[in-house]
Amino acid sequence: MQDLPFTRFLAANGQLASDAPAWSAESQPLQQLYRQMVLTRLFDQKIVALQRTGRIGTFAPALGQEAIGVAIGSRMQAEDVFVPYYRDSAAQLMRGVSMEEILLYWGGDERGSDYRAASAVQDFPVCVPIATQALHACGVATAFRIRGEHRVAVTTCGDGATSKGDFLEALNVAGAWQLPVVFVINNNQWAISVPRRIQCAAPTLAQKALGAGIPGEQVDGNDVIAVCERLDAALQRARQGKGPTLLECLTYRLGDHTTADDASRYRSEEEVRQAWREEPIVRLRTLLAGRGDWDEEREQALVADAQLRLQQAVERFEAIAPRAPEALFEHVYASWPQALAEQRETLLERLRRQATQGVAHD
Amino acid sequence: MTERSYSLLEAVNLALHRAMHDDPNVVLLGEDIGVNGGVFRATLGLREAFGLKRVMDTPLAENMIAGLSIGMAAQGLRPVMEIQFLGFIYAAMEQLVSHASRLRNRTCGRLSCPLVVRAPMGAGIRAPEHHSESVEALFAHIPGLRVVVPSSPARAYGLLLGAIDDPDPVIFLEPTRLYRMNPQPLIDDGRRLPLDSCFTLREGSDLTLISWGGALVETLQAAERLAERGIAAEVIDLASIKPLDLQTLEASARKTGRVVIVQEAPVSGGIAADICAALYERVWFELQAPIMRVCAPDIPPPLYRLEPLYMPEVGEILAACERVLDFG
DSSP: OOOEEEEEOOOTOOOOOOTTOOOGGGGHHHHOOOOHHHHHHHHHHHHHHHHHTTOOOOOOOOTHHHHHHHHHHHHSSSTTTOOOOOOHHHHHHHOOOHHHHHHHHHHGGGGGGOSSSSTTSSSOOOOOOOHHHHHHHHHHHHHHHHTTTOOOOEEEETGGGSSHHHHHHHHHHHHHOOSSSEEEEOSSSSTTTTTTEEEEEEESSGGGGGGGGOEEEETTTHHHHHHHHHHHHHHHHHTTTOOOEEEEEEEOOOOSSSOOGGGGSSSOOOHHHHHTTTOOHHHHHHHHHHSSSOOHHHHHHHHHHHHHHHHHHHHHHHHHOOGGGGGGTTTSSOOHHHHHHHHHHHHHHOOOOHHHHHHHOO | OOEEEEEEHHHHHHHHHHHHHHHHTEEEEETSSTTTTTSSSSTTTHHHHHHHTTTTEEOOOOHHHHHHHHHHHHHHHHHHHHHGGGGGGGGGHHHHIIIIITHHTTTOOOOOOOOOOEEEOOSSSSOOSSOOOOOHHHHHHHHTTTEEEOOOOHHHHHHHHHHHSSSEEEEEEGGGGGTTTEEEEEOOOOOOTTOOOOOOEEESSSEEEEEOOOGGHHHHHHHHHHHHHHHEEEEEEEEEESSOOOOHHHHHHHHHSSEEEEEESSSSOOHHHHHHHHHHHHOOOOOSSEHHHHEEEESOOOGGGGGHHHOOHHHHHHHHHHHHHHHH
């Protein structure tokens, strides 16, 4: 089989390859990506802390995968549609999904998926069943094609998702119909407790694209410059009507699968220590610092500013009262079936009865 | 406007033509629906009339068809997806149950899923294995879905237009054994029928017969036989499986006090059980007899040599009616 392309410009030690794209020589774009990656990591840490103190529900952190999400968020156009999986807060924040919305969702409130920003209003909500979202992205892309719009659907998934039929069916139809869609695999090496090597016998996940007749390639997912560059190419191809691309981004899930998981049960400390040496934020900071574009003072200012923003977002989130009980029955159907109206009345009657009897309903 | 006779199958085709003509957002997708016009020919002529972009022959993957339809629907299109036979729909269940049914709810209405799943249902056409299922109850159990079963050309036309117009996902199940039976005059006037109402096919005051889909054939025959004996049966076509039009069912049960429900599907966990329970809750004191169900036994639809034993049968319906009439 032919060797698939693999792209890396920024090595783990912060060295930039000589063939790196021209834009990576400039300070501003790299600083912007760096700031966003740090913000994402701090946001993640904040949510994990909220979960540990019982103020939010189960959460899936993106620790270690910030470069992929930030690249997606920085490269998509506002009019494109993002179809995420559940470890995508980095890209979602950049699409305009607010911190409160993300906090609301993981905090058990449907309003967290009611994105208000114009750039995110057509984006799909976080997808929990694995790989099903890949087909939604193909449907969105089909709509673009039918209407002759030069927009792209971008969808993400983990390495485990590539074992599911939905993923393969999505690649297949995207190839058959040459849809304007970009598939991004966050290959973080672990599907909860199942390592990549026993997930699939193929040497790469990118080669699954070949069976569908579409280009597939690997990227160092901890190199934000490489991910941006290859995404640019894939997005351009799709926008020009030249069809879909599959990008396998190689990274590592530094955190637990979710806050309900304990990864020490199934993987070694040594493996995780090794992975920390490869992580995406330090290498970019090393590059920027080496160029004199970053220093401790700026780092502290960035962290202080981010912590303030996070704190304010948490305060706004915690000030939002739960929805009224009757909200349970809203948005099940656009127009209310009589049966649902009766069931709502039954619930409200129960609450009224309990209120008069002084019994708390929760 | 000219009036001519249409079979149920032709009425489906007519409604699709009308919907695609009236709304450029309506698109069709499925297996063999384009140049072949569908294995039953329900989509005949649509590709020629509306082009390849709006009538899409898909790769052969039911789950993919459903997932794609969800993406298109979220973008404001009105996909009408065909599953070639209801017995092949199980591959698409995750997409329909976990996504189509709840996209509106989980986004608080920001996104919605106005798609229609068309699938031929039911036994009685001597088809191969996995081509004779009646699994409407699987979908009726899912909040956020509507389930509709037409049983005449006129209702197929009006209900399909209503389903395509509806802002939520509708499972539209077409009884194969009615496809070519009893053509009736139909005016292509674009009139929608409501998706939450029963149709009273025959009025009567002695007992109520409730059925839907193909089983209405035997149910109406039983009513005719009862009429010959001077017994007036009210026959209700449920049509809307989810949500149930309980008001109409309740009013009829109150009037007659005697109810028989005829269901082609196996008895356990079926719609007939649901109707029974709802009526007992509402009209217990006005009932003159226990409600009887005539259903298939809890067995897979058999291959066709013994298929008649599986189907609802007039004598069996009459026997249930007699038990209900003789009671008290």
